[in-house]
Amino acid sequence: KRVLDVGCGLGAQALRVARLGHDVVGLDPSPxxxxxxxADLDGEPPAVRDRVxxxxxxGEQAPDLAGPLAAGGFDLVLCHGVLMYLDDDAPMLAAxxxxxxxxxxxxxxxxxxxGLAMRPGLLGDWAQVHRALDGAGYTNRLGLDVRAHTPAGLxxxxxxxxxxxxxxxxxxxxxx
Numbered sequence: 339k340r341v342l343d344v345g346c347g348l349g350a351q352a353l354r355v356a357r358l359g360h361d362v363v364g365l366d367p368s369p370x371x372x373x374x375x376x377a378d379l380d381g382e383p384p385a386v387r388d389r390v391x392x393x394x395x396x397g398e399q400a401p402d403l404a405g406p407l408a409a410g411g412f413d414l415v416l417c418h419g420v421l422m423y424l425d426d427d428a429p430m431l432a433a434x435x436x437x438x439x440x441x442x443x444x445x446x447x448x449x450x451x452x453g454l455a456m457r458p459g460l461l462g463d464w465a466q467v468h469r470a471l472d473g474a475g476y477t478n479r480l481g482l483d484v485r486a487h488t489p490a491g492l493x494x495x496x497x498x499x500x501x502x503x504x505x506x507x508x509x510x511x512x513x514x
Contacts, residue, residue, distance in 0.1 A: 339360045339361070340361050340363075340407075340410075340411075340412045340413050340414075341355050341360050341361065341362045341363070341413065341415070341416065342363045342365060342400065342404060342408070342414070342437055343355070343363070343364045343416045343418075344365050344366075344400060344416065344420060344430075344433075344434065345365070345366055345397055345417060345418065345419065346364035346365060346366045346371075346372075346392075346416075347366055347368070347419075348371055348374050348375050348378070349375035349378060349379065349390075352375070352416075353378065353379070353382065355414075355416075356382075356386045356389045356390045357382075357386055359389070360389065360414075362389060362390045362391070363390075363391045363392075363407050363408075363412075364390060364391070364392045365392075365393045365395060365400060365403060365404065366392075366393075367394065367396045367397075368394075372392050372394055375392060376392060393407075397420060397430050397433055397434070398432075399433065400433040400434065400436070401436045408437050411437060411438055411440065411442055412437055412438055412439060412442060413439060413443070414438075414442060414443050415434050415437060415438045415442065415443070415444045417434055417445070417447070418445065418446070419447050421446065421485070421487065422448060422449045422478075422485050422486065422487075423482070423484055423485075424485075427495045428495070428498070428499075431495060431498075431499045432499050434499075434501075435500055435501055446492070448487040448492065449484065449485070449486035449487065450486060451474050451486035451487050451491065452508060454470035454473075454474075454476055454486050455470040455471050458470060474487070474488070474491065489503065492506075
């Protein structure tokens with residue numbers, strides 16, 4: 339299969355997919371992270387290395403940056419841990435919709451907005467519990483203000499781009 343990993347970072351997912359025999363394009367805006375990915379990739383067997391292409395740039399520009407590699411679309415597009423950092427999902431989702439082939443799959447990993455109150459509740463931070471119950475944002479462990487998504491919110495964000503959520507797993511409901 340042809341796989342695009344948007345926001346691939348250090349390449350954990352991309353390497354796993356390439357080791358399974360799939361062709362992977364890793365796209366990330368950070369040259370530093372891609373250099374670290376490349377260093378790990380250099381330690382892989384030639385068959386794995388030959389299946390991976392790394393491209394520097396933002397996911398919102400995936401249709402242009404993937405260029406000829408995107409011809410016909412990707413069978414699978416991964417976008418894990420990216421949407422939470424964006425102020426607006428629409429440009430990213432439009433780009434992802436443009437590069438996934440008809441019948442292909444888009445895998446999004448987002449912060450579970452349904453479970454935002456669990457972590458502060460387990461820590462006894464009741465003020466943060468109330469804030470979590472009233473909103474879709476939170477401050478992560480890096481001190482960054484980021485967003486979470488609920489199934490309904492994600493459905494509303496996907497629909498204008500012709501994308502439909504097939505499943506939702508409440509992963510990390512009780513842990514961070």
